Amino acid sequence: MNQKVFSQRLLEWYAVHKRDLPWRNTRNPYFIWLSEIILQQTRVAQGLPYFEKFAANYPNVQALAQAPEEDVMRLWQGLGYYSRARNLHACAKEIFENRESKFPETYTELLQLKGVGSYTAAAIASFAFGEAVAVVDGNVFRVLSRVFGLTAVSNSSKGKKLFEEFANKIIPLENPADFNQAIMEFGALQCTPKNPECNTCPISEACFAYQKGMVESLPIKSKKIKVKERYFQYAHILCGEYTVIKQRGGGDIWQGLFDFPLEELQLKEALQLESQFFADQDNYRTLNVIKNPYVFKHVLTHQKIFANFVKFVIEESEKPKLSAWVKNKGYQMVDQTQLESVAKPRLILKYLNDEK
Ligand code: SF4
Numbered sequence: 001m002n003q004k005v006f007s008q009r010l011l012e013w014y015a016v017h018k019r020d021l022p023w024r025n026t027r028n029p030y031f032i033w034l035s036e037i038i039l040q041q042t043r044v045a046q047g048l049p050y051f052e053k054f055a056a057n058y059p060n061v062q063a064l065a066q067a068p069e070e071d072v073m074r075l076w077q078g079l080g081y082y083s084r085a086r087n088l089h090a091c092a093k094e095i096f097e098n099r100e101s102k103f104p105e106t107y108t109e110l111l112q113l114k115g116v117g118s119y120t121a122a123a124i125a126s127f128a129f130g131e132a133v134a135v136v137d138g139n140v141f142r143v144l145s146r147v148f149g150l151t152a153v154s155n156s157s158k159g160k161k162l163f164e165e166f167a168n169k170i171i172p173l174e175n176p177a178d179f180n181q182a183i184m185e186f187g188a189l190q191c192t193p194k195n196p197e198c199n200t201c202p203i204s205e206a207c208f209a210y211q212k213g214m215v216e217s218l219p220i221k222s223k224k225i226k227v228k229e230r231y232f233q234y235a236h237i238l239c240g241e242y243t244v245i246k247q248r249g250g251g252d253i254w255q256g257l258f259d260f261p262l263e264e265l266q267l268k269e270a271l272q273l274e275s276q277f278f279a280d281q282d283n284y285r286t287l288n289v290i291k292n293p294y295v296f297k298h299v300l301t302h303q304k305i306f307a308n309f310v311k312f313v314i315e316e317s318e319k320p321k322l323s324a325w326v327k328n329k330g331y332q333m334v335d336q337t338q339l340e341s342v343a344k345p346r347l348i349l350k351y352l353n354d355e356k
Pocket of ligand 1 (some may be wrong): 027143146147190191192197198201202203204207208209210215
């Protein structure tokens with residue numbers, strides 16, 4: 001298909017079908033950056049309330065940079081991929097401290113920022129500063145692959161590079177921002193991964209995949225990455241109004257977030273049968289031990305977590321002894337208000353909500 005016609009049809013389609021999203025009505029690089037970081041690996045419907053919360057609490061980069069990290073993590077809670085929140089905060093600080101709160105204005109300079117990859121840099125450069133650089137996400141891969149018959153493997157680094165080069169060749173110089181928005185929106189709403197709306201598509205008569213009956217087979221993707229299964233046995237320990245929690249360290253998922261004492265098991269069948277606290281509980285006068293029969297399944301990109309929670313209700317008079325154990329283990333005892341205020345993985349939130 002002729003690239004000029006493609007871009008013209010796309011822009012006409014966009015003018016009619018575009019969703020009214022808050023980050024589309026601004027050229028402020030801060031809001032554009034914020035929305036792009038929030039929307040990575042996240043659907044618009046899920047990301048939108050987070051964008052609104054962040055924009056309301058931190059209306060500019062200074063406000064975000066000066067916020068305590070716990071507050072940022074807490075606001076991010078439930079969105080997953082927590083390294084994004086840490087990078088978001090670190091990047092805001094860098095812009096505030098070293099760049100007089102001003103975002104760089106070119107794609108190349110934007111790439112220097114922490115947590116800003118080619119996709120986000122292209123989005124900010126084109127949406128805020130009008131630079132003709134293509135934004136290439138999964139939606140764009142799909143549309144380009146189908147319309148132009150590109151057969152490079154879209155989830156390989158080589159394939160990604162080829163798609164980026166192609167997209168940068170066809171992006172119009174006059175209105176790159178609208179073109180980028182339009183192609184992403186077209187991929188999200190019309191040329192969807194499953195059951196695309198080919199019958200009402202304004203591009204269908206020149207679409208390679210549609211004409212060749214290859215809509216289902218494009219884009220080509222290499223086989224899925226193996227997902228690792230992990231088995232978490234949690235001890236939910238309560239003593240009076242206090243709950244035992246621990247902050248997660250680096251080198252694993254959920255860095256810096258708070259969960260409960262945890263034993264990682266080798267076998268799923270061992271859930272509910274083993275826990276580091278099971279052996280220790282005899283040291284305390286225990287009011288109740290509740291074995292939650294439910295195994296929570298929590299799916300991350302490369303991991304599938306099966307988690308079980310056993311609740312130990314310890315007599316209040318045992319608090320000093322329990323506190324010593326908690327201290328020795330590097331855990332913390334928090335009251336209900338503190339428990340609510342710390343940032344927790346979504347799995348823990350799900351469990352606590354089920355508890356209510
Ligand atoms: S015809 Fe179908 S596959 Fe081709 S661009 Fe339109 S929606 Fe996508």
